[in-house]
Amino acid sequence: MPKLQNSAYITVLLISLFGFNLSIKATTDTFDINDYLNGVNTLKAGFKQTIFSSSNEAIDYSEGLIWLKKPEQILWEFHRPTIKKIILNGESISIFVKRLSSFF
Numbered sequence: 001m002p003k004l005q006n007s008a009y010i011t012v013l014l015i016s017l018f019g020f021n022l023s024i025k026a027t028t029d030t031f032d033i034n035d036y037l038n039g040v041n042t043l044k045a046g047f048k049q050t051i052f053s054s055s056n057e058a059i060d061y062s063e064g065l066i067w068l069k070k071p072e073q074i075l076w077e078f079h080r081p082t083i084k085k086i087i088l089n090g091e092s093i094s095i096f097v098k099r100l101s102s103f104f
Helices: 002-028 033-038
Strands: 042-052 058-069 073-080 084-088 093-097
Touching: none
Parallel strands: none
Antiparallel strands: 042 058, 058 073, 073 084, 084 093
16 A cells, blocks of 8 residues: 555656646747737738628728838738729828829
């Protein structure tokens, strides 16, 4: 009986140590999204946007790309349904619509 009791103590001790090591690892492997985003200087992403009415019917759809460049530069480019570009440079906003072939 004493050998079984000693084995039980050793098993409990090993399980405790194993669990303790996992908790240390979990607290040291953290990810801070703010640190990550502060290190990002450029970003390019595709998007799809659907606008719904109050009765949950799709009333508008668009898709395209968005480019961000620090500091304060954004290009928002729509490919569908109409080609359109919105350009922000920190001081002004320019909008180009293909069918009008002009800037606003």
